[in-house]
Amino acid sequence: MGAPPTETGRAASSTGDTSPGAGTDTGEFVGSYEPVVDPALDAPVKRGVSGTVWAALIAGVIVLILLLVFIIQNNVGTRFEYMAWTFSLPLGVAMLLSAIAGALIMALVGSVRMFTLGRRVRKLERERERIKHTLEG
Template identity: 55%
Template sequence: MSTPAGDRDDGSYSDAVAPYEDSGPSAITTPDSDQHSAPDPEAVRDTRPAAGTTPDGIAHTKAAATWTGLVVGAIVLVILLIFILQNLDAVPVEIFVWTFELPLGVSMLLAAIAGALVMALAGGVRILQIRRAAKRK
């Protein structure tokens, strides 16, 4: 097999890669040994932000979380309104024995609301189970 010009295929190492030399196990040092000293406790300081603050030191408040939730909710509502307005074609909806026509966007919104209510019901039942279990202990 041929190699590109300049490549060596004689098994030797190139100048950029040195072979691994096994110098044996390295000595284990302890903080009170002569080879290694323990860090100065005064010099080591915690650089993590305090609980409830962001990395730049600004406190995280309930008002900020509420505002963020409202902005995200408003954006979702605008997107939902655009979706409903773009899907105004009437489609037949059949529920058990009833049949009626609704715009496609509205029918999908109602289906999403029904799914959210089912999930809220399931979550509520689970919360009640956990509360009962906690009261027994």
Template identity: 45%
Template sequence: MARPFEEPMGTGPHVPVGDPVSSDNPSSSPGAHDARPGVPPEVARGKGIRHTRTGATWTGLVIGTLVLVLLLIFILQNLDGVVLELFAWEFTVPLGVTLLLAAIAGAVIMALVGSIRILQIRRAANRQRELAS
């Protein structure tokens, strides 16, 4: 669920500039920030938001970009041509590209097998649900 106000984890509640924090200021008492309008209580208490989909997406994009850069470096360092034979065809392809194509083929095979297994489990769960009702 989206929250109207998000603070980074580990930071305390936001104190506006010009608000001195002193013992004679009533807003500096421990429970005073809980009553701020528009701020969820867990944020006002300094707990913050631990995990969001946006944060996970950003992390995935950064990691994916780093993997792509490493993959590009690998391919550029392995440009020696190798001969591939498939049935009657013969190809000369750079070694890095050949290994990339082999990895993609393995990922596709793994995804197909995983999809078939997911379909089997889904059918079994549907059958179980029908028997239970």
């Protein structure tokens, strides 16, 4: 395969030249040196939960400050009628309560969907286990 590698990691030329610049014509590395690579370095870095929670906390505080400013700027009393009830609330508070009611309705619909999907997954898991036991026995 050629001359043995020298201290610099390049093969000596066939003329016996062992200087650091001597080597093959293509400049390729010749030798048995294999770099040792730690497999942990190739694994993706996992983000910690605390950093995500911290970012969510900061975002939540910013949203709360913006809501507080909105409520303070829209403190004009407004008369509301709902079915037989008549009441008065500051406009900002009324809009905030409307947004909270919408979020609760959305969470309720999402919870029902998650519940039905969970039931379906459990049913499919039982079916998979039944098939597995049938094939084994």
